[in-house]
Amino acid sequence: MAHVRIAVTDVSSEIAFESADSSKDIKAAIDKAIAAGSTLALTDTKGREFIVPATKIGYVEIGEQSERRVGFGK
Numbered sequence: 001m002a003h004v005r006i007a008v009t010d011v012s013s014e015i016a017f018e019s020a021d022s023s024k025d026i027k028a029a030i031d032k033a034i035a036a037g038s039t040l041a042l043t044d045t046k047g048r049e050f051i052v053p054a055t056k057i058g059y060v061e062i063g064e065q066s067e068r069r070v071g072f073g074k
Helices: 023-036
Strands: 002-008 014-019 039-043 049-053 057-064
Touching: 002 023, 002 049, 014 039, 014 049, 023 039, 023 057
Parallel strands: none
Antiparallel strands: 002 014, 002 057, 039 049
16 A cells, blocks of 8 residues: 655645555556656545646655554654
8 A cells, every 4th residue: 555645736735645556556657647648547545536637747755554553652
């Protein structure tokens, strides 16, 4: 599972979501969309699809989901 943040040019807020796809698969989809000048389409863990024109992508941040810790500890 990966956490994805996409900045879209001329839009003040980012698109952020969790994806069941691996970081490698997401990067491949981004590279393909940019090379083809088409759209980037990614799906989140809830089944929602995010479609962004490749020409409007400012940057994409991909991070692996980290384990959530509960409680107090050092």
